[in-house]
Amino acid sequence: MEKxxxxxxxxxxxxxxxxxxxxxxxxxxxxSEIIFAISSQYKKDIQAEWSPNEKVALEVASGASFAxxxxxxxxxxxxxxxxxxxxxxxxxxxxxxGLVVLVADDPYAHSSQNEQDSRxxxxxxxxxxxxxxxxxxxxxxxxxxxxxxxxFDTPVLMRTETRxxxxxxxxxxxxxxxxxxxxxxxxxxxxxxxxxxxxxxMRRVVVEERMKKLEAFADEFKYNVMEINDPKIGxxxxxxxxxxxxxxxxxxxxxxLGIVWPLPKKIIREFFAKVKKVIIVEELDPFLETxxxxxxxxxxxxxxxxxSLYEFNPEIIEKAIKGKRYKPxxxxxxxxxxxxxxxxxxxxxxxxxxxxALKKLGVFVFGDIGCYTLAAAPPLNAVHSTVCMGAGVGxxxxxxxxxxxxxxxxxxxxxxxxxxxxxxxxxxxxxxxxKGNATTIILDNRTTGMTGLQEHPGTGFTITGExxxxxxxxxLVRALGVKHVRKVDPYHIxxxxxxxxxxxxxxxxxxxxxxxxxxMLHRREKRKFEHPYYEIExxxxxxxxxxxxxxxxxxxxxxxxxxxxxxxxxxxRKGVVSINRLQCPGCGVCQQICKxxxxxxxxx
Amino acid sequence: MExxxxxxxxxxxxxxxxxxxxxxxxxxxxxxxxxxKKSEVHGMAQRGGDVTTHxxxxxxxxxxxxxxxxxxxxxSFELLEGLRYINxxxxxxxxxxxxxxxxxxxxxLGKMKYPEEVAKTxxxxxxxxxxxxxxxxxxxxxxxxxxxxxxxxxAFSKFFDIKDEIWERNLLQHLPEKVHQLNLNAFREGKxxx
Numbered sequence: 001m002e003k004x005x006x007x008x009x010x011x012x013x014x015x016x017x018x019x020x021x022x023x024x025x026x027x028x029x030x031x032s033e034i035i036f037a038i039s040s041q042y043k044k045d046i047q048a049e050w051s052p053n054e055k056v057a058l059e060v061a062s063g064a065s066f067a068x069x070x071x072x073x074x075x076x077x078x079x080x081x082x083x084x085x086x087x088x089x090x091x092x093x094x095x096x097x098g099l100v101v102l103v104a105d106d107p108y109a110h111s112s113q114n115e116q117d118s119r120x121x122x123x124x125x126x127x128x129x130x131x132x133x134x135x136x137x138x139x140x141x142x143x144x145x146x147x148x149x150x151x152f153d154t155p156v157l158m159r160t161e162t163r164x165x166x167x168x169x170x171x172x173x174x175x176x177x178x179x180x181x182x183x184x185x186x187x188x189x190x191x192x193x194x195x196x197x198x199x200x201x202m203r204r205v206v207v208e209e210r211m212k213k214l215e216a217f218a219d220e221f222k223y224n225v226m227e228i229n230d231p232k233i234g235x236x237x238x239x240x241x242x243x244x245x246x247x248x249x250x251x252x253x254x255x256x257l258g259i260v261w262p263l264p265k266k267i268i269r270e271f272f273a274k275v276k277k278v279i280i281v282e283e284l285d286p287f288l289e290t291x292x293x294x295x296x297x298x299x300x301x302x303x304x305x306x307x308s309l310y311e312f313n314p315e316i317i318e319k320a321i322k323g324k325r326y327k328p329x330x331x332x333x334x335x336x337x338x339x340x341x342x343x344x345x346x347x348x349x350x351x352x353x354x355x356x357a358l359k360k361l362g363v364f365v366f367g368d369i370g371c372y373t374l375a376a377a378p379p380l381n382a383v384h385s386t387v388c389m390g391a392g393v394g395x396x397x398x399x400x401x402x403x404x405x406x407x408x409x410x411x412x413x414x415x416x417x418x419x420x421x422x423x424x425x426x427x428x429x430x431x432x433x434x435k436g437n438a439t440t441i442i443l444d445n446r447t448t449g450m451t452g453l454q455e456h457p458g459t460g461f462t463i464t465g466e467x468x469x470x471x472x473x474x475x476l477v478r479a480l481g482v483k484h485v486r487k488v489d490p491y492h493i494x495x496x497x498x499x500x501x502x503x504x505x506x507x508x509x510x511x512x513x514x515x516x517x518x519x520m521l522h523r524r525e526k527r528k529f530e531h532p533y534y535e536i537e538x539x540x541x542x543x544x545x546x547x548x549x550x551x552x553x554x555x556x557x558x559x560x561x562x563x564x565x566x567x568x569x570x571x572x573r574k575g576v577v578s579i580n581r582l583q584c585p586g587c588g589v590c591q592q593i594c595k596x597x598x599x600x601x602x603x604x
Numbered sequence: 605m606e607x608x609x610x611x612x613x614x615x616x617x618x619x620x621x622x623x624x625x626x627x628x629x630x631x632x633x634x635x636x637x638x639x640x641k642k643s644e645v646h647g648m649a650q651r652g653g654d655v656t657t658h659x660x661x662x663x664x665x666x667x668x669x670x671x672x673x674x675x676x677x678x679x680s681f682e683l684l685e686g687l688r689y690i691n692x693x694x695x696x697x698x699x700x701x702x703x704x705x706x707x708x709x710x711x712x713l714g715k716m717k718y719p720e721e722v723a724k725t726x727x728x729x730x731x732x733x734x735x736x737x738x739x740x741x742x743x744x745x746x747x748x749x750x751x752x753x754x755x756x757x758x759a760f761s762k763f764f765d766i767k768d769e770i771w772e773r774n775l776l777q778h779l780p781e782k783v784h785q786l787n788l789n790a791f792r793e794g795k796x797x798x
Contacts, residue, residue, distance in 0.1 A: 329673025
């Protein structure tokens with residue numbers, strides 16, 4: 001049966017068909033759907049979990065592999081940085097049950113803090129990497145990755161990019177086949193799995209021998225596909241770029257690589273013998289180009305014309321290769337002048353009033369990865385640093401060390417509930433242990449918001465919705481030694497500001513946790529607001545725009561003239577605001593900001 | 605079957621049902637024998653940003669993204685989001701617009717003006733190939749403002765010679781049962797809108 005599947009769902013299907021028993025991930029765009037799909041469709045056969053972070057995800061998967069089960073760990077490109085510690089050494093231990101690490105890159109950083117190219121991890125870690133180019137290959141390659149892993153006793157990296165993970169195309173479905181490897185642990189395997197120097201040196205030899213065998217395998221890999229059309233120009237490419245190039249230059253010859261590490265040198269040599277000039281089409285870094293140049297070949301075009309920047313598309317490739325011969329379509333209007341529509345915090349989001357309070361206090365905010373990055377945009381402009389998950393907690397501590405007593409009251413870090421559990425606990429431990437005075441603010445919206453509402457160890461539910469232990473954040477931070485823990489309702493701006501001020505001025509470590517502010521998109525937890533919506537008392541509105549400072553999508557301003565340019569009590573005004581009733585859930589934050597009593601509760 | 609690949613670009617604002625509409629298109633055209641690919645292009649989903657979906661069908665489809673300037677059909681659920689992609693449409697391409705304005709932040713803040721007479725601009729440039737429908741009004745009349753995507757699909761179905769039975773069956777497969785009748789009505793009303 002054929003079904004149209006998203007790349008990520010095809011990977012989930014592939015894992016199921018391959019007989020996978022354990023699948024772990026921390027959510028991260030564009031990889032998040034894989035584990036969700038597994039947990040919702042294949043939970044009978046696969047134990048899926050949201051892990052606290054990617055390192056744990058890979059460690060759990062590796063343990064399952066050592067015990068003979070096929071196991072999958074999924075992450076976005078920066079997730080592999082977190083998981084890199086076990087990853088680099090798992091290359092030495094090898095596997096028992098197939099172990100696949102799915103890593104999803106995000107060229108042009110649609111939803112990421114950088115644009116790193118994960119192919120380097122394959123070379124760095126000495127493990128094979130395969131790269132599918134559509135949903136069918138996502139499924140096929142996932143299955144193949146597990147076979148490869150067991151055949152060569154190695155973790156296997158499978159790399160996708162946003163456009164593979166999030167595109168849909170038809171997939172032929174097949175049945176599940178259980179792995180033939182028996183489940184069980186054997187203490188006699190210790191030298192294989194215990195990476196102390198004496199065994200490391202032994203395994204290092206195995207790793208190098210394995211690379212040799214993998215090179216021979218790559219040479220014969222059936223998913224390296226050569227298409228000889230016009231022999232004048234040949235394109236070497238892989239993954240989604242093959243589709244873009246094929247679209248704009250259907251007559252060129254192609255070598256589409258299914259395995260990008262180790263490099264399949266034999267077929268590359270054959271291709272060079274068959275075509276006159278070679279163009280290498282790859283997104284991000286010149287990975288293939290560098291390796292192919294090192295083989296001694298001259299390349300007609302590569303990164304000299306194709307950018308290292310941007311996410312590719314057919315136009316970018318056509319333009320780069322055609323150069324001056326490229327004729328862009330006629331521009332009808334200049335669309336750059338149109339108002340943009342950037343993502344925004346939702347109406348009534350509990351983060352909005354909290355960041356407004358921080359802005360009013362003029363504090364330098366070390367932020368984190370998640371919806372709060374949206375508070376970096378105008379009009380809030382209330383996040384001043386974002387590096388990676390957990391980085392803000394340590395960052396604020398470092399800044400407070402640099403600033404000394406002068407820094408009191410001027411700096412804090414803000415992190416979410418899910419990201420605090422991902423990477424915020426250890427730096428907070430550091431603040432207490434090393435007698436710091438930094439303030440850590442946990443904005444607890446009861447879910448992993450930005451990636452699409454995934455459960456985590458603080459929500460009290462597992463990925464399948466089963467009730468489980470729920471971490472009490474206050475108890476946790478007190479156990480780390482934090483003496484000053486405050487809870488605030490973020491929707492009360494004045495009190496929030498007072499609490500923040502007291503804590504950031506305190507010369508001791510402190511933590512503020514927001515309460516009763518679940519994500520507005522949360523299905524299970526909802527905050528009840530006192531009023532169904534708010535509206536403008538039009539006679540009172542001075543059009544001052546104070547309420548616009550919170551950037552609420554429901555509030556808009558318009559210019560007024562003539563009779564309308566006066567309030568009921570005769571004050572001149574240039575405009576008035578209005579509240580879109582359909583978009584206003586009634587949080588009342590704007591009412592607290594208005595100085596002219598022109599925002600009033602609406603009637604049910 | 606035609607060798608040529610047909611390119612459909614759907615644009616709108618997060619929450620307008622762009623993605624569901626493209627899911628339905630995918631299954632309809634796949635059922636009648638085409639290769640299909642679709643790709644959602646959006647930043648941080650669900651946060652009020654713009655959402656576009658590239659949908660392509662043909663004998664064999666390679667790229668999941670449409671090439672700039674190669675759009676055969678532009679379907680937009682919002683006027684500004686339609687205008688944003690006006691340069692993507694082929695000279696002889698068709699445009700289907702829902703006559704609805706959703707203000708972006710810069711307009712809400714009074715810093716920029718919402719573009720005027722968007723529908724007119726399209727009509728001037730695309731003449732008889734520009735179709736404007738009041739999908740929101742029709743959806744509300746059918747009982748739920750959220751059905752604008754299905755109303756628009758109904759209108760879009762008129763461009764093709766595909767049996768209603770195929771459209772409607774695929775439509776229902778993507779929707780929970782309790783809204784089946786409402787959406788069937790929305791689809792049928794949409795067909796009458798152009």
